[in-house]
Amino acid sequence: MIGLSSLHSIIKWTLVLCFLVFCIHYWLLKKSYLTSDIEIAKISEKYVGKDIKQAYSMITLDLQKAFPGHILGEEDQRWLFMNAGGWMGSVCILHASLTEYILFFGTAINTSGNSGRYWANISDTILTGSFRQWKEGELKSTIHKPELSLPFLFKGDTVLHVWGEVTAVEWEAGTWMVEYARGFIPSTLGFALADTLFSTTDLVNLFNILVIYTKALQLEFFAYIFEWREYIKDSL
């Protein structure tokens, strides 16, 4: 039997949790952001059709120019394996805060699984390969890939994954994309790391991902302090 006092404390903590979720949600809708899915797609689409390594290094340069002080240094731009929802890919984090991230993601093998259900909107601009998405409740899947619109000119394709949604995902070998997320990023870590923690048990990989995320948060913290210092200097 659950005692009256423990019932009381369950109710109390549920209310506290609901209040926290409400506050974070309100903050997400009101706060200002570093960038947007449209801006990241615009930068990425310029390099669709190029050799993938070249495309990634040019996108990195563009991002460094557009968001100085917010992109991780070259020594921290590392490709790390990522196992989640049954699929396996590789990820290179460029920017991450509590509410946004920008990263390169892709796979060199055919892989598929569950997209995960997030408290974040995620957009993927496909540079090469293809991305098949099967939405819950539908009886067929949709395939996304960049298309040749004029001779030598590709039209980019950006796939949106709205918060709360879940889909089945399938990437063909050689699919490489630029991903932008906006939402409560720490909430996505549970899904992102569960397969590593409980399936592959690759603790080295888990450690590396957490180190890079911590470094990205550190960078944001310093950028924030710097902006405040400038702001105070300007208003004196």
Ligand SMILES: *[C@@H]1O[C@H](CO)[C@@H](O)[C@H](O)[C@H]1NC(C)=O
């Ligand atoms: C990967 O998927 C593509 C497209 O669906 C298919 O043509 C190819 O044979 C697959 N490759 C392997 C190794 O299964």
Ligand SMILES: *[C@@H]1O[C@H](CO)[C@@H](O)[C@H](O)[C@H]1NC(C)=O
């Ligand atoms: C996520 O996308 C939905 C649907 O487009 C939108 O209503 C919501 O404001 C977005 N959330 C954030 C944090 O931008």
